[in-house]
Amino acid sequence: MTVITILRQKLFELLRADRAPSGYRPGVTLEHLRRNLGLASFERLSANSAQLCVDDVALQIVERTESQLLMHLVMTEFVLRMPASAGGTGSFDVHHGGVIRRNGIRLRRRTGNQAIGRELQARLVADEALFQALMPLDFKRLRIELRDQQWWVRLEHMGGSEVVNRMPAFRRYIAVSPEQRNHLLAALAGMKRVLSNL
Structure with missing residues (x-):
């Protein structure tokens, strides 16, 4: 093997996406989040996932890592799953409107039925309690998916995460x-309310 081949192989191994970052400690961020939220119903399912039940909303919380050059991020993703009466498939990203100030909630269709996307956008804005919860919420990513007769809501908050630098x-x-x-x-309770009727 030549030196270039060896270096290429080592670089590929270093940058592999499915490999956990060096220094990642599964469950540490979840434990910080458990104490931070202060909810008694927080129950660990595995090293990097937990379950939470607030009122009648059952959530799963999953750690997700993102590697950078000499650092990595550990984010927690709140997952709400519930049966859907609507058929079909779709994936929709929810984000705040406005460049400098938040001026609304926007929905962008990634895949799937456009009619479902329009109905979903209308319901997100029409539910006043959900709208009032989403506007000040500092989320990094909020995705709503419809597949296999189920709604999946994945919300990644700006907080509840850990920055690890080497x-x-x-x-x-x-x-x-x-x-x-x-x-x-x-917001998660509002999502359950809105999606249960769609």
Whole structure:
């Protein structure tokens, strides 16, 4: 083997997407989040996943890693799954409208039926409690998917995550504030309410 071939192979192994980042400690961020949320119903399912039940909303929380050059991020994703009365498939991203100030909730269809997307957009805006919870909510990603007769809501909050740097070495947990916690739980309850009738 030539030196270039060996270097190429080592670089490929280093950048593999399915490999956990160096220094990743499964479950540590979930434990920070458990204490941060302060909810008694938080139950661990595995090293990197947990289950949470608030009122009548059952959620799964999953750690997700994202590698950078000399650092990695550990994000927590809140997953709500429920049966759907609508048929078909679709994937929709929800985001705030406005460049400088938030001026609404927008829905972008990634795949699937456009009619479902229009109906979903109308219901997100029409449900006043859900709209009021989503507007101040600091989320990084919010995706709604319809597949196999089920709705999947995946919400990744800006908080509830950890930044791990290798040089210089440090770890920092980014907490979910009490106000954001309330908005987060209200938004997920609102999603369940809206999707149960769609």
